[in-house]
Amino acid sequence: MTESFQSNKPIYIQLADRIKKQIIRKELLPGEKLPSVREFGVKMGVNPNTVQRTYRELEGENIVESKRGQGTFISEDETILSAMREQQKHSEISLFVQNMFEMGYNEKEVLEGLNKFLNRLDGGTKN
Template sequence: MADMFHSQKPIYQQLADRIKKQIISGELSPGEKLPSIRETGLEVNVNPNTVSRTYRELEMVNIVETKRGQGTFVTEDEGVLRSIREEMKNEIITIFVQEMQEMGYTNDDIQSGLGEFLSKKGENEA
């Protein structure tokens, strides 16, 4: 799993993004206990200090809560969870639009292309 990391962003931030995605997708539920720092380090093949920094960063923005002697848990605060979802959506859309614009697509091109894509995807799922 170590190959899931790339060099453009620090590993602790990539790991934090992965945890956020797991929360958004429902893979991690509100109030659920995260694996220990040691377990996560072994799972993703990174130094436990990196995992510790990831958990601290997530705790600073109230995404997780550490309970002394019990572990680290996903927040149950619905406002925080909505905020994470919105933040991640905006981040992905921003990257997508920037890349499309770098290739010379206009906003109208992007919007119509996305509309066509979603229409076709909806037809395939029906």
């Protein structure tokens, strides 16, 4: 199955972002083995060198670790995974707020709109 990619961002970064989101959603768990470079490349429809670069990028962020002869595994360090989760949340919120401000909404309007949206999601009850 070939995936679709955005043309404005390197594919290896998009793959790394997808893996991070799978970790955040707990589809990939700490200590879990990632597919081999070749297997993941075939699945995603990309060159194995691109997958290797993705894994190197994630390894540089300590999100995964390579074990020679065994493969690449999700980090078991909860501190690193929690920090990655917080960073991803901050990035998404930052992008959302920036887009809202660019459209001309002020902080009060953004907060009111977000509160209304969240209240609809949970049926109007707050946790």
